[in-house]
Amino acid sequence: MEQMNLNVQKERLKGTKKIMVFSGKGGVGKSTIAVNLAYALAIEKDKDVGVMDVDIHGPNVPKLLGVENERMISMGGKIQPVKVLDNLKVVSIGFLLENQDTAVIWRGPLKIKIIRQFADEIEWGKPDYMIIDLPPGTGDEPLSIAQELQPVDGAIVVTTPQDLSLLDSRKAVDFARKLEVPVLGIVENMSGLRCPHCGKMIEIFKVGGGERAAKELGV
Numbered sequence: 001m002e003q004m005n006l007n008v009q010k011e012r013l014k015g016t017k018k019i020m021v022f023s024g025k026g027g028v029g030k031s032t033i034a035v036n037l038a039y040a041l042a043i044e045k046d047k048d049v050g051v052m053d054v055d056i057h058g059p060n061v062p063k064l065l066g067v068e069n070e071r072m073i074s075m076g077g078k079i080q081p082v083k084v085l086d087n088l089k090v091v092s093i094g095f096l097l098e099n100q101d102t103a104v105i106w107r108g109p110l111k112i113k114i115i116r117q118f119a120d121e122i123e124w125g126k127p128d129y130m131i132i133d134l135p136p137g138t139g140d141e142p143l144s145i146a147q148e149l150q151p152v153d154g155a156i157v158v159t160t161p162q163d164l165s166l167l168d169s170r171k172a173v174d175f176a177r178k179l180e181v182p183v184l185g186i187v188e189n190m191s192g193l194r195c196p197h198c199g200k201m202i203e204i205f206k207v208g209g210g211e212r213a214a215k216e217l218g219v
Contacts, residue, residue, distance in 0.1 A: 012120065016050075016127050018149050020181065022134035022142050023158045024168025029189040030158040031055065034133040035064045037156070042088040047128040050081065052118050053092035054145060055135040056111050057104050062094040071095050078123035089127070091118050108140040115144045136168075138175040146179040154184040159213070161191050161205040166213055173217050186214045 021034040034051065041047045053061035062068040062082070070082045072095045081089035093104060093114060124130075132149075134142045146152055155176040159169035169186060176183050188210025192203045213219075 013124070013127075013130060013149065016124075016130050017153045018130045018132065018151075019154050019156065019184070020132040020134055020142065020145055020152055020176075021156045021158065022172060023136045023165075024138070024170070024172040025159070025165045026058075026136040028136075028158045028160045028165055030136070031060045031064055031133050033156065033158050033187055033189065034131050035061060038088060038129075038131045041129050041131075042085055046087070048087045048125070049089075050124050050127040050130045051084075051088070051090040052130060052132045053090065053094065054115055054118070054141045055133055056093050056106060056114065056141065057135065059092045059094035059097075059104075061090060061133050062092050063100075065090055068094065068100065075123070079117075079121050080123050089124070091122050111140050112144045112148075115141065116148060119149060138171060142175065143179070146176075146181055152179075152181045155181045156184050157186045157219075158189055159186060159210050160189055161210070166210065169210070170213060170217065173213075173219065183217075183219050186210045186217075186219055 021030050021037065023030045038049050038051045042049045051061060051065070053059050062070070065084050067082050067084055067090065072082060072091065073080050081091045082095060083089050097104070132145055134145065157169050157172045157176070159165045173183050173186070191205065192201045194201055
């Protein structure tokens, strides 16, 4: 039965480029990167894009997309994703919660089940790209995505300049490679801010760690 479900998922998203956005550490802005990437593909490249929010315990994508008050509905036996634009649709556990303060207290099997439902029971159509926003770390959710939606076409690892974040980002790269997911790049987020008065870039933290890690890891 599991093999049959896997074959159905592969066929349903056949031809869709699947890109997972994740990090080794939380709070680095991976959801923001995922949403901006989806918008860029939909608006600037005029592609049909789906966003799968798989951060089960911290579903922030609906808020970032401005659709946090929407709900997914069922039509013809299939669940409809929430439409952000005509060519940008999203699914998230956040649409299924009673309110934004509701905690999701699930163990691995339930999380794997909802990921399978997101892949198999959502009426995605035929998107050009599927951007998958994952929780931090290398646990159940990224492992399930890499295995259930294989082949995943690429991974973007998000980090910040701090040493601990960079250390964990290297683990994320190692995870992707062990699951045979190509690493498309390492994004160093929060590397500075632009002064609103003079326009000068201010480096709050040290910079260049993400670029250095990418070179050392051959990304």
